[in-house]
Amino acid sequence: MYCDECKQRPATVHVTKIINGQKHESHLCPQCAQKDQEMVSFNPSFAIPNFLAALFNLNSQIEEKILPAQSAVCSKCGLSFEQITQTGRLGCNECYSEFADKLEPLLRRVHGSGQHVGKVPLRRGGSIRQRKEIEQLRALMQQLITREEFEQAAQIRDQIRSLEQGLGG
């Protein structure tokens, strides 16, 4: 069998294309198949630092109009927000609180959210985990109240109280 395309070399590549539910078969030589090869092109692998830098810069341009001269640096690592925008990397954990206002819109744009809801560290997240548990119990209590299941709601309320005492407040 000869190549459908150049009709010169033997066809060793057999391609079935489905276009709008219609099947198209072609028999090609490796050279023509190469040319035919579908461009498997996606762009999710865009360079993240550049992408971030672009996002950062967008923010800082807006920022600059309001606050013309601001060159605050992180008190822990000494990086300025300008340096961070250039590399797309923060310098330390404190940068997150030092530059919280500038990061917030960026995080929302990247993640669609600014609030962590996932894992809490096992050892040091004790009080955070308890607070999350209390929040969940409060929501449950509200549900029980709207369903008029007051006895159960009262039990949950007591549970919340004892947890709150454990937190010292």
Place this chain on the structure above:
Amino acid sequence: MGMEEILRTTASRWMEGTGNFSDVVISCRIRLARNLEGYPFPNALSETQAKQVIKEVEDAITKVPKEMGAFQFATLDDVSPLERFVLVEKHLISPQHAENPIGRAVVIKEDQSASIMVNEEDHLRIQCLLPGLNLENAWQEASQIDDMLEGSLDIAYGEKSGYLTACPTNVGTGLRASAMVHLPALVLTNQASRVLGLLPQLGLAVRGLYGEGSEAMGNLFQVSNQVTLGKTEEDILANLSAVTRQIVDKEKEARQVLLEDAREQVEDRVWRAYGLLSNARLISGQEALALLSDLRLGMDLGILSHPSPEVFSELIVITSPAHLQFFTGREMSAAARDMERAKLIRSRLS
């Protein structure tokens, strides 16, 4: 077992060719980014501080209970450049980690299912690799290692932002989950870009493995989550698993179409690949990858009864440049590697 033995053991758990949907999903990976509270992130770390971080992690590792498995620790400058790239080819460390060894270290679980990069972009990059679509188990294992390290290390965490990472695209859960999928039928029927092109809208990123730029060699693709903040780990994994299962379904449909409408052509393609691989005297990495993909398709469609699926992943890894040179014990030109690669493949297929 020392680092040397890990390097010499070519079989990693992720290559087993087992697990859910293993005829399409080659392996899955969980990566957790974590940082120590007391230090700047690695990009702003002094050499002395980098050493201190390494020391803290090394100490934490020695406290790991035996039932968690045995871990090997090494600073990267104690590992030769060639050996570092053997670790890259085994998917145990990233190329960036191998390229910049100063002030960096690696911890590897002896069955090679888990590793920790120390002072890569973050102080800790815990990763877990399993065969098939097995994200929940990989997450359990990575999370356990995380808990165990957090038992003695102060991890940077904020109630609002979660786990604090050098790059804001990882903050929150610090979780990057991915599945490596083999999609020969979707590529052959020209549907790959359409199917995979939908993924960014679902919060997932796709990239071709082994190949520069947009070219996906060996029909292998990696699908991973993009969002790390504002979703629980369970939600992130459930989303990735569900979408990966849909990709599996599409690939299987396409394989069925190929078998029904183009059986001879597919068989021809598979047997040609088998013929070339078992007879070639010189073979480039690129050609080998393409033919191995055809071979694997033949195994999964029942056209070939031998070799077994794990040979596919293992051959891809051991015919990579660093592995070839490591096992022959000498530096080789590309031409010499092509000869050695062909020889190795012939011996595995005979």
